[in-house]
Amino acid sequence: MxxxxxxxxxxxxxxxxxxxxxxxxxxxxxxxxxxxxxxxxxxxxxxxxxxxGGAHTTWNFAKALWGHHWGNSDQGEDSGVWRSAFALGLEYKKPVPSQDFNSIMRASPIGH
Structure with missing residues (x-):
């Protein structure tokens, strides 16, 4: 002070x-x-x-978790979130765009 x-x-x-x-x-x-x-x-x-605010904090947290748990879809033994996305018929070659708030929020429950 x-x-x-x-x-x-x-x-x-x-x-x-x-x-x-x-x-x-x-x-x-x-x-x-x-x-x-x-x-x-x-x-x-x-x-x-x-x-x-709370929405941006949640968004940043979800982006970090999603990116951390995504894994590598080119390796069959990798057990990242991409496997759940593949099993549900979603895009699994690349993660959801991190700038799309709605996609990140919809995709987050897949990883957990």
Missing amino acids: GQIGVDKEEYANRLLIAGGDVGSNQLLESLRVKRFPPIKPLEGIDWVLSIF
Whole structure:
């Protein structure tokens, strides 16, 4: 707290945590850049901490699990998730595109 010249209590009273999606976080960052430098250091958007919401956290977690458990469909002895996808008649040569939220969410239960 010594670096910014504010005591812990004032910091806790001023800090605002805002959860949102990528668009909301980018909007906040663009507003922050436009108001740089701030007129008064203890006022304004500088006290807003933007974090990703629950959907993005779940999406990132599911992408990591899916990619980790996918395996290699070129090796018959590999027992990755691709086997379950093959057994269900789904695409098994390559994993679901990681940028497609709906596909990742639909595919996640296959691995478990």
